[in-house]
Amino acid sequence: MGYRVVVAGATGNVGREMLNILAERQFPVDEIAALASRRSLGTEVSFGDKTLTTQDIDTFDFTGWDMALFAIGSDATKVYAPKAAAAGCVVIDNSSLYRYDPDIPLIVPECNPQAIHDYKNKNIIANPNCSTAQMVVALKPLHDRAKIKRVVVSTYQSVSGAGKDGMDELWDQTKAVYNPTTDVPPNKFQKQIAFNVIPQIDVFMEDGSTKEEWKMVVETKKIIDPSIKVTATCVRVPVFVGHSEAVNIEFEEFLDEDEARDILREAPGIMVIDKREPGGYVSPIECAGDFATFISRIRQDSTVENGINLWCVSDNLRKGAALNAVQIAELLGREVLKKG
Numbered sequence: 001m002g003y004r005v006v007v008a009g010a011t012g013n014v015g016r017e018m019l020n021i022l023a024e025r026q027f028p029v030d031e032i033a034a035l036a037s038r039r040s041l042g043t044e045v046s047f048g049d050k051t052l053t054t055q056d057i058d059t060f061d062f063t064g065w066d067m068a069l070f071a072i073g074s075d076a077t078k079v080y081a082p083k084a085a086a087a088g089c090v091v092i093d094n095s096s097l098y099r100y101d102p103d104i105p106l107i108v109p110e111c112n113p114q115a116i117h118d119y120k121n122k123n124i125i126a127n128p129n130c131s132t133a134q135m136v137v138a139l140k141p142l143h144d145r146a147k148i149k150r151v152v153v154s155t156y157q158s159v160s161g162a163g164k165d166g167m168d169e170l171w172d173q174t175k176a177v178y179n180p181t182t183d184v185p186p187n188k189f190q191k192q193i194a195f196n197v198i199p200q201i202d203v204f205m206e207d208g209s210t211k212e213e214w215k216m217v218v219e220t221k222k223i224i225d226p227s228i229k230v231t232a233t234c235v236r237v238p239v240f241v242g243h244s245e246a247v248n249i250e251f252e253e254f255l256d257e258d259e260a261r262d263i264l265r266e267a268p269g270i271m272v273i274d275k276r277e278p279g280g281y282v283s284p285i286e287c288a289g290d291f292a293t294f295i296s297r298i299r300q301d302s303t304v305e306n307g308i309n310l311w312c313v314s315d316n317l318r319k320g321a322a323l324n325a326v327q328i329a330e331l332l333g334r335e336v337l338k339k340g
Helices: 013-024 073-086 113-121 130-146 159-177 211-223 257-266 318-337
Strands: 003-008 029-036 044-047 050-053 067-070 090-093 124-126 148-157 229-236 243-251 270-272 293-301 307-314
Touching: 003 013, 003 318, 013 029, 013 044, 013 159, 013 318, 029 044, 029 050, 067 073, 067 318, 073 090, 090 318, 113 124, 113 318, 130 148, 130 211, 130 243, 130 257, 130 270, 130 293, 130 307, 130 318, 148 211, 159 229, 211 229, 257 270, 257 293, 257 307, 307 318
Parallel strands: 003 029, 003 067, 067 090, 090 124, 148 229, 270 293
Antiparallel strands: 044 050, 148 243, 243 307, 293 307
């Protein structure tokens, strides 16, 4: 016996990826429904070798469905997630709406699987920000060994993190560079993204940080340990898929780079590719379509007492969004619902 599963936002980048990953990982599905807004009603989406026709989220009855994976943004989630939860359907939400609610668990299964039982507070589970998800997968096993004091992270985030409009803007602007008769001014992003980098993701806050940077700080504390100090600089780069991060970690006790490498090799969800030779590391184009979070460039930081530097790369549509949501669904099924 399997699960009755809903994917809301099934026509978007993340929703389509959720359907792909549910099929790829052979999630035990008895019945699946693909939901979309009225303007996308009737659009066909793929689920393995099946084709699903999207249904109207506005009129959908969540009663009798086991779980719903939401990829519809905060405004729509605010409307539909409480309806689904009240109908007894557990919501796994990819938006930022519920991440900071103390009653709602924020889960990365490799890091804090025990938090799954808190779903019953509101029948809702939050999926973290894409840049946070891949970083904490690397931080948690190291924190368990040597306790992290402080993290300094600079991100290099792909345009797919801004959805289909972001990918289209990079594509159109890149073509326009080679065709001077065409002008594609910034629309989704604050400045031209083609052949450029933009040190702003989301809106600015009072202290000068952006909301994306704030998310990484707050979410890391909630998922791993509130005592960890985190400072982030988040940058949008002209890459279609795959977020990269340069991470500097300061520990309470000494951790040798070789031991750190061994710990990460054994950690779930991580692939270490770290050869000290030209090309002996992973770049975002190589991680696209993969489930793993890739770690490279592991080395001692001699400028602080107990420091390690590393390079962290992952497919943001997968581990940063859809894969993590499916892993939460698997965890929920395995630990709580126990049907599949």
